């Protein structure tokens with residue numbers, strides 16, 4: 373039997389139930405052994421390693437050193453061309469950024485960006501494989517196996533070899549600096565006890581989780597911002613100079629367009645949901661984040677509308693439940709969406725603005741706008757708002 377959790381107040385307690393196991397990622401070769409597919413102690417252990425990457429030092433190094441280089445690489449050709457297609461640009465920029473955080477050594481070329489994107493695109497079929505019919509399912513499994521092999525030979529092996537050598541050198545000389553990335557964390561925790569194929573899956577999943585979610589968020593947020601600016605032209609200048617405002621626009625867009633609209637779980641034993649619904653062992657529970665994020669009892673009568681200034685009940689975030697909760701809560705939330713600017717700013721250090729903020733600020737600075745004659749086209753076949761094409765232009769630098 374299948375149950376549905378739709379009310380905002382029920383989502384977090386449902387995601388925290390320890391007897392509900394991840395059920396969205398049940399392909400036979402890729403996701404079940406990565407952090408998002410594991411359960412119980414095995415999950416706790418791998419999550420501890422994944423989380424160990426996200427220190428304050430990591431955010432600073434990423435924001436100040438890794439990020440500007442990777443962004444410039446992808447932005448420069450689009451600026452030179454006077455614009456592009458956001459449905460492609462978003463993936464290019466975010467695959468590069470997350471590949472760096474994952475620990476892939478890249479040459480920075482456009483051809484290589486396309487190649488990584490092609491591989492991750494094929495791996496992106498894994499989450500929906502459970503719902504496929506048998507014929508196409510076999511083909512999809514074969515495609516995922518092929519993509520993992522390509523990822524291993526073309527990116528993983530040389531990136532891991534360089535890190536292994538550095539880790540060995542650091543044992544003899546503590547002054548050796550190690551890269552701050554996921555692959556280094558994984559090798560330090562597991563090298564020798566886990567085979568390379570598992571580390572390949574873990575690293576590839578990290579890119580999938582970080583790049584595709586953010587690419588979806590970037591497209592939707594740019595669409596919301598440009599649409600808003602049509603009716604509020606004065607907002608453009610303010611978005612460039614008021615970080616708190618830009619952050620609100622991003623979070624409100626994340627609420628309306630969650631990258632993972634549904635979290636699916638399976639009951640490990642007979643149990644009750646937080647609203648006392650009875651659940652039998654093996655039942656499926658779909659926790660509908662997209663519906664909960666538009667719950668009018670929490671977000672008000674205009675919950676369906678984009679309104680970055682909305683009043684929120686205490687302890688409710690503007691991005692709603694878009695980053696999940698409980699044992700599988702998103703570890704990349706701060707990297708993607710930052711810390712509240714006001715809090716970060718009073719912390720005596722630098723603010724973690726988040727990747728989306730930094731990319732969107734750069735695009736606004738270049739004067740991004742809708743293409744004057746080519747409207748975006750939207751894929752209406754999915755509940756997730758997905759752009760077939762999203763032509764944009766740069767109107768020239770805006771003064772911040």
Ligand code: HEM
Pocket residue numbers: 394396407408409419422470473578581582583585586589626630631632635636694695696697699700701702703704705707708
């Ligand atoms: C807009 C951006 C993002 C959104 C909306 C998002 C959303 C989510 C959600 C809803 C989950 C929980 C899935 C579930 O409960 O089944 C999740 C898990 C996860 N996310 Fe994100 N994510 C984003 C960005 C990122 C980034 C940038 C990274 C890393 C670079 C990342 C890494 C992960 C990982 C590793 C997990 C699995 C955690 C676990 O299973 O313990 N995410 N994300």
